[in-house]
Amino acid sequence: MAKNKKTGASLKKAFTSIVWPRRKYLLVGLILIIISRFASLVLPGSSKILIDDVVPNGDLEKLKWLIIAVVGAIIIQAITSFALTQILSVEAQNLISKLRSQVQSHIVRLPIRYFDSAKTGELVSRIMTDVEGVRNLVGTGLAQMIGGVLTSIVCLILLITISPLMTLYVLVPVAIFGVISLRAFGKIRPIFRERGKINAEVTGRLTETLGGIRVIKGFNAELQEIRIFAEGVDRLFKNVKSSLTATSLITSSATLLLGLASAGIMAIGGYMIMNEQLTFGDFLAFTLYLGFMIAPIVQMSNIGSQLTEAFAGLDRTEEIMTTPIESDDKQRTHELEDIIGNIKFDNVSFAYENDKDVIKHISFNAEAGSVTALVGTSGSGKSTIANLVASFLNPDDGRITVDNIDLQTITLDSYRSKLGVVLQDDFLFEGTIRENILFPRPNASDVELQEAVEKAYVHQFTDKFENGLDTQIGERGVKLSGGQQQRIAIARAILANPKILILDEATSNLDTESETFIQSSLKELMKGKTTFVIAHRLSTIRQADQILVIEEGEIVERGKHEELIKNEGRYHQLHTYQARI
Ligand SMILES: Nc1ncnc2c1ncn2[C@@H]1O[C@H](COP(=O)(O)OP(=O)(O)OP(=O)(O)O)[C@@H](O)[C@H]1O
Numbered sequence: 001m002a003k004n005k006k007t008g009a010s011l012k013k014a015f016t017s018i019v020w021p022r023r024k025y026l027l028v029g030l031i032l033i034i035i036s037r038f039a040s041l042v043l044p045g046s047s048k049i050l051i052d053d054v055v056p057n058g059d060l061e062k063l064k065w066l067i068i069a070v071v072g073a074i075i076i077q078a079i080t081s082f083a084l085t086q087i088l089s090v091e092a093q094n095l096i097s098k099l100r101s102q103v104q105s106h107i108v109r110l111p112i113r114y115f116d117s118a119k120t121g122e123l124v125s126r127i128m129t130d131v132e133g134v135r136n137l138v139g140t141g142l143a144q145m146i147g148g149v150l151t152s153i154v155c156l157i158l159l160i161t162i163s164p165l166m167t168l169y170v171l172v173p174v175a176i177f178g179v180i181s182l183r184a185f186g187k188i189r190p191i192f193r194e195r196g197k198i199n200a201e202v203t204g205r206l207t208e209t210l211g212g213i214r215v216i217k218g219f220n221a222e223l224q225e226i227r228i229f230a231e232g233v234d235r236l237f238k239n240v241k242s243s244l245t246a247t248s249l250i251t252s253s254a255t256l257l258l259g260l261a262s263a264g265i266m267a268i269g270g271y272m273i274m275n276e277q278l279t280f281g282d283f284l285a286f287t288l289y290l291g292f293m294i295a296p297i298v299q300m301s302n303i304g305s306q307l308t309e310a311f312a313g314l315d316r317t318e319e320i321m322t323t324p325i326e327s328d329d330k331q332r333t334h335e336l337e338d339i340i341g342n343i344k345f346d347n348v349s350f351a352y353e354n355d356k357d358v359i360k361h362i363s364f365n366a367e368a369g370s371v372t373a374l375v376g377t378s379g380s381g382k383s384t385i386a387n388l389v390a391s392f393l394n395p396d397d398g399r400i401t402v403d404n405i406d407l408q409t410i411t412l413d414s415y416r417s418k419l420g421v422v423l424q425d426d427f428l429f430e431g432t433i434r435e436n437i438l439f440p441r442p443n444a445s446d447v448e449l450q451e452a453v454e455k456a457y458v459h460q461f462t463d464k465f466e467n468g469l470d471t472q473i474g475e476r477g478v479k480l481s482g483g484q485q486q487r488i489a490i491a492r493a494i495l496a497n498p499k500i501l502i503l504d505e506a507t508s509n510l511d512t513e514s515e516t517f518i519q520s521s522l523k524e525l526m527k528g529k530t531t532f533v534i535a536h537r538l539s540t541i542r543q544a545d546q547i548l549v550i551e552e553g554e555i556v557e558r559g560k561h562e563e564l565i566k567n568e569g570r571y572h573q574l575h576t577y578q579a580r581i
Pocket of ligand 1: 116352353358376377378379380381382383384385
């Protein structure tokens, strides 16, 4: 894969979209860093004056001013470092929040098909972790790097003015160190990129393990999950370990080379002092300036790895941000106002994978307010048809129209606001029952809410709860029975009052009382709506205005229950041989 090309692109993009718009902050940060660095040079400079001038001459007045200058410089350093954190770090955190929101809003607008292959945990990691890297771009990282380079240059000039010979001797190990660290960075970069990937994979699997804990325990698969997680964590460990080797190589080569430089300086310096070519003060100032020149270089290697990490994260974020969202489709320009609700399939075909049509040239008409039941064996294509109606999928061939307007030209917002979906395993959020019902229409009045609650027979069980509708339900509604969860989902759809309704009836066996409540509430729900139901209950099928019998992606029979029974065709077979369709 053209990884490097991508990094190049994201470098440019990172600069134009992240660094450049914040140039004012960064400039102020840079000025503060320069002030702070210059202030830090006061101490070595004054040490020289102290030793070579003040002490030998016993000049107390000069000593006073020297101390004032040193204290002043320290105060300036303290103030500038405080201001730096305030300005740059706060701005970086602000940017992280904004980026997180942007990535999340992009992800939720990606097409359903994207989620078929993406792991929830991986996406969570993209939103929460990957964007954190920009902290090093906007935060103190970049400004410190530039500040560090400037300090090094100034110190180098000062070193040359003290002793060109000693400076030359020092520059050799520093240059070797520079080469080693550059090489080490080349090695670290791909390791960091890989780390983000492993991290996302491990988090992804962990999220699934915890979410599916019932299935895992049910199949006694805990050990397998423990093993998979341990393997993932181990991969992560090995990755960190290999980057640690490279980082420690940088640190220890710095220690070694700097040690050698110091030893050499002692030798050269000592010799020059003995020959009166160098004063004590010069020697001390040289050693201190040297420290100031080297420190930013060593620090830069740390900052370098932070920046590398930032770019690796941005690469992954960029990958998501360039995936087209659902409504990017330029054809979708038609805003639906009030609709009647006629849905027509005209020779529609659809394939998940190339050339493997799952839906084959299907045509039918669903009149406004009618109920269309989709029946057929498992895998025949019922859910795919429902997903096409919901515009979660788009036909590869043929047309779906809503009141004679091609669905693919209608804006998704305007269409989906007319749509309601009640799925088998309907999703309940953590929160109260009330919040879950109000979710599609948070501003509905209390009267409307009560009406929906009664029509879906939710009050039948909430009345028995101490807190009624304000009862908290656990994540995914585990504290409620399957039938109770279904009734909440139905109340939610009744309240939303969509023109078009998609219903995937639950196959779970409910007790007769629950079943009766659900049947009655479904009847209420379907009233006046163009309904598509993946039907499993005979009572629903009997009420349907048309039944479409789907077989391998084709409609093999259509009509009402009595007609189809009379025909003694495929429906009759399904109905006779199976207790439930
Ligand atoms: N995301 C997908 N990617 C690839 N193939 C898919 C995908 N979803 C479904 N299919 C395939 O499309 C065919 C039709 O599936 P669909 O879910 O529409 O059937 P169904 O009639 O609703 O089945 P069931 O009653 O079991 O839910 C099946 O062969 C299935 O394997």
